[in-house]
Structures are given as C-alpha cells and as structure tokens.
Amino acid sequence: MLKRLMFSLYLGALAAPAWSQTAETAPAAPVAEAAEAVPEQILVTGQRPGPGLWKISKDDHVLWVFGSYSPLPKNMEWRSRQVESILAGSQEYLKQPMAGAHVGFFRSLTLLPFVVGLKDNPDGAKLKDVLPADVYARWQRLKDKYIGKDNGIESERPIFVADELYSKGLAHAGLSSGGEVYAAIDKIVKKNNIKSTSPGVELEIDSPVKALRDFKKSTMDDVACFSTTLERLETDLDAMRVRANAWAVGDIEAIQKLSYADRESACKAALTNSDFLKSQPGFKDMDARLREVWVTAAEKSLAANASTFAVLRLKDILDPQGYIAALQAKGYKVEAPQ
Template sequence: MWVFGLYSPLPQKMEWDSARVERLVAKSQEVLARPAAHMEVGFFRGLTLLPTAIGIDKNPDGATLRDVLPADVYARWQVLKGKYIGENDSIERRRPIFVADTLLSKGIWKSGLTQHTGVDELIEKTARRNKVKVTSTAFSIDVDDPRGLMKAFKKSQVEDVACFTKTLERLEGDIDAMRVRANAWANGNIAEISSLDYAERDKACSDAIFNSAFARNSPAFQHLPERIRANWMKAAEKSLADNTSTFALLPMKDLGGPTGYLADLQAKGYTVESPK
C-alpha cells in the first residue's frame, strides 16, 4: 500500500509534477479516499429539513460575537475581520466556530494560499481514467431524527471560543509556517515535515463539537472520530488483503507519530516504511 499524505493550504498557482503519483495510481487496483463522515439524507427528506436548517449557524437567543467572546479576543477579531473580510454586520451573529472557518478561508486566500488544492480530485480522476477502483472510506452517520438533531443544535451552547482563538493565532503568526510546510510537502522533505508542529486549531474546533452537550446527547455523534478512524482501518485491511497494490490518501496530520493512523497498522503487525 502506497500512502499519500495530503496537505493544505498550498499556493494558489502551484504547478504540481504529479507524474510519479499518477504512475503509482495507474499500477494499483484500488484507491482509498481520505477518511471522512457523512449523514445520509434523501433529496425530498432534505427539502423538509430546510426550514429547520436555516439559522443553524447563528448564536442562540440572538447573541452576537461581542456577547459570547472575551473582550480581548473580540478586539483581535475586529483587527483580522478588517484585514481579511471587511464590513459585514451579519457575520457578527454567527457562532464563533462558523466565523472561524470563514475567517481562516479568507485569510489563507488573501495570503496567496488555498485550502482547495485539487490534489484529491486529480488522483481520483487518474484512477478512473485507468479503470482503478475508487473506494470511499467515509463513515455513514445514522440519524433517526435529523430534524430534531438540527433543532437541538440550534438551541445548544457550543464551547467554541478555543476554536475561534486558535484560528486568530493561526492567522496572526502561522502564515509563514504554512508556506514552509507547503514547500516541505511539495519537495517531499520528510525530515522538515516531521520537524514542524501542526497548529492545534483543527483539534480545538473538532473538540468544540464532539465535547459539547449536543454531541454527548446524540448517539450518532458519540465517539465519532474513533469510528471514522476504525472505518478507514477496516477499508485499509481489506485492500491489503485483496490487492497487490493500493494507493491510499490520508491528511498529513493523521499520518505519522504514535497517534497517527499508520500506528494502528503497525500495532496490528504491518510494516510501515517511511519514504527515503
């Protein structure tokens, strides 16, 4: 199994020499897409959920960011809002976790980087062109009452100030590090990639959701990161048993170290070799 580490953000005008990757994909029997989760909702059922979904990103009880953020954090937000977003009164009523996502995307874009790298798409397109099977490793979330779930989320408080603060920190001091990581990824510099500390922003934002009362009271969201990981592991083991060669996609942050996905394979007796 060849495991390809995905990284973002990357330069907007990046020209990626993907020839070797395309050759490896073409010689494989299967491509495993990156781990994810999705909630199955049919088209007509989805239409009935629209009224409930409207406003899901708003703070409960009409609160604004000024109401829910510490004064010093709000002052830092105002500086970055002016720099990357500009005048936008409606954003002040959104939950911090949603505002953080918008701010990060805008900030990265204005810094000449992009989160939409197109790498996944190119690899999957190469697989289909060569008639290589593409397998989703997304974990399907089974929700008995999606309408009730949305109503519960709209009413719930989410402790997302840490997520918001980590996003501010990333834009205030991590832009240059993002460029260093992007160059290390592009050059395949394993030593440099390994020496870089990834920002804790993603973990803070996922913890805001998964540690909230909303998630703890919903069986569908309990232990979801662990279930996503176990689902990928199941797909990986099946592909290793079935194929001569498999090409798997994993985000860089989930790759190495004692907590990475590959550590699970090592624990089961598989040999994991780092590229030279």
C-alpha cells in the same frame, strides 16, 4: 470532517476542521519549537511532486499511501510521476475515510424552513456578547483585513465565523485548501478505470427536525476555537508558507519541526464537548470508528490486490497512534519514503 459533520445538520458550508478531511487539513503534529522567528516566505510555484509514498506490504502485496496536506501554495501545480505510475498500475484506490448522513436525511433537510439561521448564536446574541473584549478587538482587526464590511457575520457562532475568517486569511496569503491534488488523483483513477473504495461511517440521526431545533437552541464553548484561529492568522502565516513549500518539495521533516497553535483540536473539542453532540449517540467515538473502518478496508485491499493506492492526511500517517501505526501493529511492514 467537521464541515461534513455539520453538513449533516444543515445544507451549507460549515466550520472548522475535521475528524477525517476538510478544506483545512490540519498540519502534522510538531515535534519541536522553531528556534527563531520564521522569515517571510515566498511560495513555490510551478509543477511540484509533493512527498514520496509510504509502502505497506505483506508478502508480495503492497499498499502505497500518499500523504495529503493543507494549506498548499495557491499557484502550485501538483504532479508526481511516481504517484501517476504507481496509481495507474494499482487495482484499487482507497479514499480517505469519511463520515456522513444517509441521503434521505439531506433530502429531509431541504424541506425544513428553519434551516435558515442555523449558524446564528442562540437568543439573538452577537459576537461582542459571547467573546471576551480583548478577543473581540483582535477579531475586529482581522475582520477589517480579510473580510471587510459584513454585519451579518456578527450574529454567527464563533466556530462558524472562525472558519470563514480562516479561509479568507489563507486566500489572502496565497494559500489554498489543496483540493487540486485530489482532483488530479481522481482524474488518474478515472482514466485507468481503477476500482475506487470509500471507507466511511454513517452518522445516525433519528430525527433531523429535532436535531436542528436542538442545535439552534444549544450553547457551545467555542471561544478557544475562535481565539486559536486568530492566533494562527496573527502569528503563523509565514510558517504556514514554510510548511506548504516543504510539502510541495517533499520535505516532511521541515513540516514537523515548526510549532503552531493547534486550531483543529480546539475547534473539534468545541463541537465534541457540546451538549448537543453529546446527546447524539451516533456521533460517539468518531476518531476510533473511522480509523477502524479504514484499517479494515486497507487489510481487505492488501489481501485482494497486488497493488493498492491510498490517500491519508499526512497528520494521520505520522501519528504514532494513527492509521499506519495500526497496520504496523498488525504485522505489516511499513517503509517511509526516503
């Protein structure tokens, strides 16, 4: 949700991963190091089903949970007959939990001339001024490969530049954000006139004007986020293809067993530990608040419907402290796909 979070501070596209869901949904947490270097992988194409569904039940009421993932093969067509059948027969579709600001906040932002330059480093600093020399040299090599000539990006904060570079690197490697999966699910929901519920947390921002001014002046320790992004693109692209293929054919174990540099945690930490965000009480404890809001919505849906269909990030499903674990702790029966 980092893009969504930062969109609450300006009207453009923003950086890095998320508390809930973003263009980059981080991979499931690894459980072991890869035994050896991953050979270059050819991405799967054609129609693929993705993983099976998690079944959460109580009495004769069932919540089916589909695990989303990103990045995915760009030329893959996702289609799961199991998902189509179960979703079409469900009474409610539970979307992923999201956080966002009130509509009035966005309207007020459009009136602010100083939204321009919000992504820039404070005091006119350039990337070469805020990055260690070795990190900047690595950036230059990857910039030449994936972005090309763009002097303007040199003025932006590392966290924003990392997001742009990562997106371009994935596209170059034949990977996409996986948005077509959500589009396909939405199409089924609309076709069958299924009730759609969007669990969410509204971000509280008292003064958009002051928030924007404070953010533009604030510093942020986002070098780790930037360095981890470089590492993912330098060393992990082939393993990303392995994981993308594994999701496409429903091999969750293959996704879990490959280690990777945790870009999401590094970039989220840069934002959550910034003085700016610490000064915004409405942004506190977002992980826990989103999980609580989703679990409440899931319990309500389970009580009301014979069948509910939900989508969660695969990472949140597999997390032993995550969303599904929270329901299991409340006494619901959880069955993983075979």
